Amino acid sequence: MKNQFDIKKAYYLFLLIRKSEEKIIELYNSDKIKSPVHLSIGQEAIAVGVSLALSKSDIIFSNYRGHAHFIAREANLDKMWAELYGKSRGTARGKGGSMHLNDISKNFMPTSAIVTSAIPEAVGYAFALKYKKKNSVVICYHGEGATDEGVFWESLNFASLHDLPIIFICENNRYAIYSHQNTRSINDPIVSRAISFGIDAERISGNSTEEFFKATIRCKEKIKNNSKPQLLECMTSRWQDHVGVTQPELSKEEENNIKKAIKHDDLKNLENKLSKDEVLHIKKRVNKEIEHAIKFAEASDFPRSSELLENVYY
Amino acid sequence: MDKNLEKKVINYGEAIYEATYQEMQRDNNVFAYGLGADDPKGHYGTTKDLHLKFGKNRCFDTPLSEDGMTGVGIGAAMAGLRPIFIHQRMDFLLLCMNQIVNMASKMRYISSGEHCVPLVIRVAIGRSWGQGAQHSQALQSFFMHIPGLKVIAPTTPHDAKGGLIASIRDNNPVIYIEHRMLYKNAGYVPTNSFEIEIGKGRVLKDGNDITIVGVSHTVEDSLRASELLKSVGVNAEVIDPISLSPIDYEIIRNSVMKTKKLLVVDNGWTRCGFSSEIITDVAINCEKITCERLGFADCPCPTTPSLEKHFYPNPSSIAKLANRMCGGNIDWSPPEVVQHEILSFKGPF
Numbered sequence: 001m002k003n004q005f006d007i008k009k010a011y012y013l014f015l016l017i018r019k020s021e022e023k024i025i026e027l028y029n030s031d032k033i034k035s036p037v038h039l040s041i042g043q044e045a046i047a048v049g050v051s052l053a054l055s056k057s058d059i060i061f062s063n064y065r066g067h068a069h070f071i072a073r074e075a076n077l078d079k080m081w082a083e084l085y086g087k088s089r090g091t092a093r094g095k096g097g098s099m100h101l102n103d104i105s106k107n108f109m110p111t112s113a114i115v116t117s118a119i120p121e122a123v124g125y126a127f128a129l130k131y132k133k134k135n136s137v138v139i140c141y142h143g144e145g146a147t148d149e150g151v152f153w154e155s156l157n158f159a160s161l162h163d164l165p166i167i168f169i170c171e172n173n174r175y176a177i178y179s180h181q182n183t184r185s186i187n188d189p190i191v192s193r194a195i196s197f198g199i200d201a202e203r204i205s206g207n208s209t210e211e212f213f214k215a216t217i218r219c220k221e222k223i224k225n226n227s228k229p230q231l232l233e234c235m236t237s238r239w240q241d242h243v244g245v246t247q248p249e250l251s252k253e254e255e256n257n258i259k260k261a262i263k264h265d266d267l268k269n270l271e272n273k274l275s276k277d278e279v280l281h282i283k284k285r286v287n288k289e290i291e292h293a294i295k296f297a298e299a300s301d302f303p304r305s306s307e308l309l310e311n312v313y314y
Numbered sequence: 315m316d317k318n319l320e321k322k323v324i325n326y327g328e329a330i331y332e333a334t335y336q337e338m339q340r341d342n343n344v345f346a347y348g349l350g351a352d353d354p355k356g357h358y359g360t361t362k363d364l365h366l367k368f369g370k371n372r373c374f375d376t377p378l379s380e381d382g383m384t385g386v387g388i389g390a391a392m393a394g395l396r397p398i399f400i401h402q403r404m405d406f407l408l409l410c411m412n413q414i415v416n417m418a419s420k421m422r423y424i425s426s427g428e429h430c431v432p433l434v435i436r437v438a439i440g441r442s443w444g445q446g447a448q449h450s451q452a453l454q455s456f457f458m459h460i461p462g463l464k465v466i467a468p469t470t471p472h473d474a475k476g477g478l479i480a481s482i483r484d485n486n487p488v489i490y491i492e493h494r495m496l497y498k499n500a501g502y503v504p505t506n507s508f509e510i511e512i513g514k515g516r517v518l519k520d521g522n523d524i525t526i527v528g529v530s531h532t533v534e535d536s537l538r539a540s541e542l543l544k545s546v547g548v549n550a551e552v553i554d555p556i557s558l559s560p561i562d563y564e565i566i567r568n569s570v571m572k573t574k575k576l577l578v579v580d581n582g583w584t585r586c587g588f589s590s591e592i593i594t595d596v597a598i599n600c601e602k603i604t605c606e607r608l609g610f611a612d613c614p615c616p617t618t619p620s621l622e623k624h625f626y627p628n629p630s631s632i633a634k635l636a637n638r639m640c641g642g643n644i645d646w647s648p649p650e651v652v653q654h655e656i657l658s659f660k661g662p663f
């Protein structure tokens with residue numbers, strides 16, 4: 001972690017996420033990935049900005065929409081692809097799939113497909129860090145829909161009560177599947193409600209990688225100084241359907257919003273700040289890494305049938 | 315005398331306290347939490363003053379957030395701690411089902427062995443003195459159904475201590491069920507720390523005529539029934555399974571091969587429950603066995619004592635059915651046994 005925003009690295013990670021997910025779209029109809037995928041296209045800036053602000057020892061809790069968080073954390077791309085393919089060299093030997101990625105070497109915890117359910121776990125992990133007097137922080141990614149669940153507020157309350165080292169990263173794309181935030185709660189409530197729980201909360205608009213990076217750095221500083229839990233409400237938009245690789249069915253107004261967002265795609269902004277050579281070099285590297293990962297997945301075996309009953313118990 | 319063999323008579327509640335205390339002393343990663351964990355009563359004394367002895371961060375009260383606090387335990391366990399989450403009633407676990415079933419039980423499988431959840435969830439169950447429909451349920455079968463969870467329900471002070479220590483050291487989530495009517499039960503317990511093997515049952519009384527398997531407090535009832543049965547010449551074998559998941563099928567099969575008769579007395583409803591599981595196993599694996607079962611009446615638990623007494627099996631009803639299974643006189647009415655622990659219980663918990 002450096003306090004200086006590394007544009008080259010940001011562009012590389014951003015492109016790696018975008019291209020990986022575009023590859024998933026391209027390959028999905030071949031039915032090699034036989035499970036649901038929740039794509040992050042449009043939301044990548046959050047994962048990249050946040051990850052660049054972290055240390056190796058920080059802990060990541062994500063969710064079913066986790067490819068971007070996983071890749072931005074520089075977790076093992078080969079294994080991620082093998083997991084998507086249900087192969088034995090995957091992150092969970094095929095038993096998890098896209099919705100349950102994990103990489104313990106990067107402190108990337110297994111993700112859950114039940115909305116909000118990993119959030120109290122993230123808080124419990126932060127409790128353990130404090131208990132053991134460790135300096136790391138926990139990053140807890142979740143959607144704005146997750147804040148509809150009661151357990152979200154139980155988690156915030158406990159984190160606040162015990163001054164736990166945790167940063168909640170609320171990825172507010174305004175939608176839970178097709179249901180808009182305004183139909184689920186009143187008054188844009190997330191930041192103000194979080195503050196009422198004693199959490200330091202801030203809304204970050206603009207879907208800019210660098211702004212998310214800076215905000216995360218601020219949060220880490222604040223945790224160091226006042227030890228209060230932090231929440232960033234990161235405003236963003238999702239350009240694909242909630243699940244699968246189809247296009248969302250949108251009203252004219254919603255369509256225009258997405259068009260606007262695509263026009264301000266931060267991937268392009270980052271690219272514009274780099275030299276042609278740098279961009280070319282990174283593009284080549286990204287393509288090579290994705291090709292390698294797909295070959296790795298293709299070459300891997302499926303797990304043996306005897307593995308079915310393995311790892312139910314310790 | 316060898317220090318390791320030293321035993322003392324203590325009660326079930328003291329055995330739970332001793333297990334917790336010794337484990338907290340042995341391992342800094344062990345901590346106990348839950349509603350009222352550090353209050354003056356300390357859960358029948360089982361957590362009494364642990365916060366003073368080990369510090370507030372190792373024994374603490376929680377907000378009334380059963381769902382969230384289960385997740386906190388799971389996350390802490392994933393980070394290497396060994397939490398003991400304590401509930402005054404098993405009924406409250408219904409607010410924790412998502413975390414227990416969707417998260418704790420599956421963490422190891424969905425990470426293909428990268429993670430484990432060494433979490434103990436202690437829950438009190440129990441009857442009498444108007445606990446009523448929502449404060450008396452024993453829901454062991456819900457948890458027995460789920461791969462990845464262990465469930466134990468010790469009956470004796472010995473197994474309460476050895477079973478809790480084993481649960482704390484186990485790297486899987488364990489539901490530890492303790493019956494309120496057992497807290498005062500006394501028995502010899504080793505003073506040093508020791509573990510029993512989770513998954514092994516125990517024959518508490520030898521016999522040749524019929525096998526009676528109880529669960530938690532109904533093991534006590536079954537032992538009392540076996541005393542009544544002596545007067546009609548029936549020699550019952552009584553088995554305490556201790557662990558409900560995994561189950562020691564072997565010990566039950568071996569017994570019924572000898573007695574040819576099996577009576578399962580669940581501490582819970584019979585449908586889709588422990589008795590269904592045991593009888594199914596015996597039907598598949600043992601030949602020519604007569605099976606019967608008893609359990610809670612097929613209704614919510616009523617509050618008034620006049621109805622409550624018909625809700626639970628008791629030593630007489632167990633003895634009566636066992637005698638009939640053994641070809642005894644169906645009109646035999648065993649005397650009612652005075653169950654002091656039930657009569658003397660005046661709540662308020």
Ligand SMILES: Cc1ncc(C[n+]2csc(CCOP(=O)(O)OP(=O)(O)O)c2C)c(N)n1
Pocket residue numbers: 065113114115116142143144145146147171173175176177242
């Ligand atoms: C407890 C629960 N309820 C419902 C669902 C179905 N579901 C999956 S994702 C989702 C929307 C969640 O929205 P949000 O938290 O905003 O995250 P996003 O998907 O937009 O990233 C829903 C309702 C679920 N998986 N879990």
